[in-house]
Amino acid sequence: MEKVGENSFEDEIMESDIELEGEVFEPDNDPPQKMGDPSVEVSDENRDKAQLYKKEGLDALSEGKLIEAVECLTDGILLNPTSAILYATRAGVFMKMKKPNAAIRDADAALQINPDSAKGYKSRGMAKAMLGKWEDAAHDLHLAAKLDFDEEICSELKKVEPNVHKIEEHRKKYERLRKEREVKKADMERQRKQAEEVSAASAVVKDGEVITVHSSNELETKLKAASSLSRLVILYFTATWCGPCRLMGPVYKSLAEAHRNVVFLKVDIDELGIVAHRWNVSSVPTFSCVINGKEIDKVVGADKASLERKIAQHGSSKK
Structure with missing residues (x-):
C-alpha cells in the first residue's frame, strides 16, 4: 500500500501484517546457563562420570523433573565440555521449559563442537520457531532432516514451512511494490528535470523575438x-x-x-x-x-x- 501525498514520489511503502500460524513465546531473559570450558582436557574418568549424569538427566526428564534434568546435564557438561550431545540434550530440556534462548545457546555450543550435530540443528530450529523466527527455524530443521531425519522434525517443518511461504510471498509482493515506487520516483524526477530544462530553455530563446x-x-x-x-x-x-x-x-x-x-x-x-x-x-x-x-x-x-x-x-x- 502507498500513502498519497503532494510529493508522491517520496511516499513510503506501508507493509501490512502477515497472518501467521503457530504459537510464539516470549523470549526468556534468564542469566545464561553454566557452560563448560572447551579448552579443558577431559579425562576418561570425567567422561564416564558425565555419561552417568547424562543418564540421570534423561531419567529425570522422563519423569517430568525438568529442573533436575537441567542440573544433571549441567554437571555432565562441566565434566565433559567437549560433548556436543550433552549440550544438545540440555537444549531439548530447555525447549520443554519454554526457554528458547537458553536452548539456542546450548544448540550453538553443540554445533560449535560438532557442525554435523543433527540434534543441535533440530533443537535450535525448534527454539527459533518458538520465537517466531520462522525462516531461521526452517533452515535449521532442513539441515537436521538431512543429517538424521525423524518424525518430530517432519512434524515441526509442517508447522514452520507454511509461515515461511507466507513470509516469502509477502516479501516478494512488497519488493515488487518498492521497485514500482522507485521507477515512479525516477520517472517523476526525469519529468521534473525536463520541466526545469524546458523552462530554462524557453527563457533563453525568447518566443516571438x-x-x-x-x-x-x-x-x-x-x-x-x-x-x-x-x-x-x-x-x-x-x-x-x-x-x-x-x-x-x-x-x-x-x-x-x-x-x-x-x-x-x-x-x-x-x-x-x-x-x-x-x-x-x-x-x-x-x-x-x-x-x-x-x-x-x-x-x-x-x-x-x-x-x-x-x-x-x-x-x-x-x-
Missing part, C-alpha cells in the same frame, strides 16, 4: 536551448552595409512574431566573422535552417517567399 547573437558561446547556448525544446532555428547572417539585409530586417521580425515555435537568431558577419566562416556563409543575407545544432537547409538572398516556405516546411514538425 529576434535574438541578436554577439559571441560564439552565446550562439551555442541558444542552439542548445532550441535543441532541448525540439525547435527549428533560423540563423540569419547579415551586415550593416548590406542593402538587401536592411530590407529583410522588418520581414524577419514579422516572421518571428508569427512563428513563435521557431527560434530566430541574428548574426552580424563583421562582428562574428569566425561564426560566419564556420557556417560557410559566402554572401548576405543568408538564412540557415538549423535543427539539433545542424544545418538542414538554407536560403541565400533576400527571398522572403523561399524563407517563409522553408520555415513552414521545417518548422511544422517542431511545434
Whole structure:
C-alpha cells in the first residue's frame, strides 16, 4: 500500500501484517546457563562420570523433573565440555521449559563442537520457531532432516514451512511494490528535470523575438536551448552595409512574431566573422535552417517567399 501525498514520489511503502500460524513465546531473559570450558582436557574418568549424569538427566526428564534434568546435564557438561550431545540434550530440556534462548545457546555450543550435530540443528530450529523466527527455524530443521531425519522434525517443518511461504510471498509482493515506487520516483524526477530544462530553455530563446547573437558561446547556448525544446532555428547572417539585409530586417521580425515555435537568431558577419566562416556563409543575407545544432537547409538572398516556405516546411514538425 502507498500513502498519497503532494510529493508522491517520496511516499513510503506501508507493509501490512502477515497472518501467521503457530504459537510464539516470549523470549526468556534468564542469566545464561553454566557452560563448560572447551579448552579443558577431559579425562576418561570425567567422561564416564558425565555419561552417568547424562543418564540421570534423561531419567529425570522422563519423569517430568525438568529442573533436575537441567542440573544433571549441567554437571555432565562441566565434566565433559567437549560433548556436543550433552549440550544438545540440555537444549531439548530447555525447549520443554519454554526457554528458547537458553536452548539456542546450548544448540550453538553443540554445533560449535560438532557442525554435523543433527540434534543441535533440530533443537535450535525448534527454539527459533518458538520465537517466531520462522525462516531461521526452517533452515535449521532442513539441515537436521538431512543429517538424521525423524518424525518430530517432519512434524515441526509442517508447522514452520507454511509461515515461511507466507513470509516469502509477502516479501516478494512488497519488493515488487518498492521497485514500482522507485521507477515512479525516477520517472517523476526525469519529468521534473525536463520541466526545469524546458523552462530554462524557453527563457533563453525568447518566443516571438529576434535574438541578436554577439559571441560564439552565446550562439551555442541558444542552439542548445532550441535543441532541448525540439525547435527549428533560423540563423540569419547579415551586415550593416548590406542593402538587401536592411530590407529583410522588418520581414524577419514579422516572421518571428508569427512563428513563435521557431527560434530566430541574428548574426552580424563583421562582428562574428569566425561564426560566419564556420557556417560557410559566402554572401548576405543568408538564412540557415538549423535543427539539433545542424544545418538542414538554407536560403541565400533576400527571398522572403523561399524563407517563409522553408520555415513552414521545417518548422511544422517542431511545434
